[in-house]
Amino acid sequence: MLLEVRDLHVEFKTRDGVAKAVNGVNYSVDAGETLAVLGESGSGKSVTAQAVMGILDMPPGRIAGGEILFQGKDLLGLKEDERRKIRGSEMAMIFQDALSSLNPVLSVGDQLSEMFTVHRGMSRKDGKAKAVELMDRVRIPAAKERVGQYPHQFSGGMRQRIMIAMAMALEPSLIIADEPTTALDVTVQAQVMDLLAELQRELNMGLILITHDLGVVADVADKIAVMYAGRIVEQAPVHEIYKKPAHPYTKGLLESIPRLDQKGQELYAIKGLPPNLMHIPPGCAFNPRCPMAQDVCRTDVPPLFDVAARRQSACFFWKETLDG
Ligand SMILES: Nc1ncnc2c1ncn2[C@@H]1O[C@H](COP(=O)(O)OP(=O)(O)OP(=O)(O)O)[C@@H](O)[C@H]1O
Numbered sequence: 201m202l203l204e205v206r207d208l209h210v211e212f213k214t215r216d217g218v219a220k221a222v223n224g225v226n227y228s229v230d231a232g233e234t235l236a237v238l239g240e241s242g243s244g245k246s247v248t249a250q251a252v253m254g255i256l257d258m259p260p261g262r263i264a265g266g267e268i269l270f271q272g273k274d275l276l277g278l279k280e281d282e283r284r285k286i287r288g289s290e291m292a293m294i295f296q297d298a299l300s301s302l303n304p305v306l307s308v309g310d311q312l313s314e315m316f317t318v319h320r321g322m323s324r325k326d327g328k329a330k331a332v333e334l335m336d337r338v339r340i341p342a343a344k345e346r347v348g349q350y351p352h353q354f355s356g357g358m359r360q361r362i363m364i365a366m367a368m369a370l371e372p373s374l375i376i377a378d379e380p381t382t383a384l385d386v387t388v389q390a391q392v393m394d395l396l397a398e399l400q401r402e403l404n405m406g407l408i409l410i411t412h413d414l415g416v417v418a419d420v421a422d423k424i425a426v427m428y429a430g431r432i433v434e435q436a437p438v439h440e441i442y443k444k445p446a447h448p449y450t451k452g453l454l455e456s457i458p459r460l461d462q463k464g465q466e467l468y469a470i471k472g473l474p475p476n477l478m479h480i481p482p483g484c485a486f487n488p489r490c491p492m493a494q495d496v497c498r499t500d501v502p503p504l505f506d507v508a509a510r511r512q513s514a515c516f517f518w519k520e521t522l523d524g
């Protein structure tokens with residue numbers, strides 16, 4: 201297994217108390233595999249990813265428990281310089297906002313070529329050639345002419361392609377893309393997503409794709425992990441989850457996909473709001489919003505039940521949900 205996150209816990213110390221952002225997350229990604237991580241805002245998707253990348257804001261953040269095994273090695277036991285080495289060449293992250301991730305005063309070509317001069321000891325000339333090659337690869341038209349331009353001279357979609365090029369430069373074995381297309385127009389979103397999926401296949405990388413958008417996921421992901429209040433509530437191969445969710449929260453998310461034939465309808469099928477992470481309700485964190493909640497859901501935390509091979513649900517009533 202390329203990456204295995206085991207029982208990860210992350211907390212943030214705030215003025216008002218301790219926010220439990222990640223509460224026992226387990227997920228894994230293999231080479232060549234795409235794991236989509238879904239869930240409402242604040243469910244801990246990004247914090248989990250930051251912990252994997254080793255870029256968590258500490259303090260106020262703190263890893264309160266768990267393991268992050270990358271190629272069998274626990275990253276949490278490594279020293280910062282070892283961690284940095286892995287982060288540069290073995291795993292990379294793509295963020296939503298390319299403009300704030302790129303350096304505004306360096307040309308795109310210089311930023312790309314730095315990947316090779318700094319990490320691989322290449323000459324400036326060779327680095328520049330590599331930069332053009334990468335820009336071609338992410339299909340930026342007229343790469344040779346544009347290599348000297350600055351980030352603001354590119355459109356949003358092109359900037360996101362440049363981010364993808366940066367992330368892929370050293371051919372990492374794992375890429376984490378955190379809402380990589382959210383800031384883009386719908387048509388551009390699809391192009392950027394297709395490009396990412398294509399490169400992932402070509403390089404046989406593991407990809408963790410964080411998104412709110414169940415629509416995007418169906419085409420590109422192999423499996424899905426649904427997060428709620430810092431836990432995985434359902435995990436399954438992508439097609440199974442679309443056919444029949446085994447958790448009421450997943451069901452609500454699926455019903456909230458906007459449909460073209462139902463314009464003007466209420467988009468969000470789940471009533472209420474996610475819990476305050478300083479006061480997560482006892483029992484199942486989703487129980488106050490769950491149409492199926494029974495007494496046991498208000499007292500006992502549901503473990504992840506095996507629903508099928510490679511499929512789990514943290515719901516006492518997963519059978520009823522599947523049948524419902
Ligand atoms: N630096 C920080 N300091 C304090 N709390 C933080 C910090 N970073 C994240 N959190 C808290 O951790 C929780 C989970 O945040 P996270 O960013 O992982 O959510 P998310 O699932 O990625 O949501 P979104 O879809 O909005 O990106 C949130 O309640 C957030 O307020």
Ligand SMILES: [Mg+2]
Nearest residue numbers: 245246247378
């Ligand atoms: Mg996020």
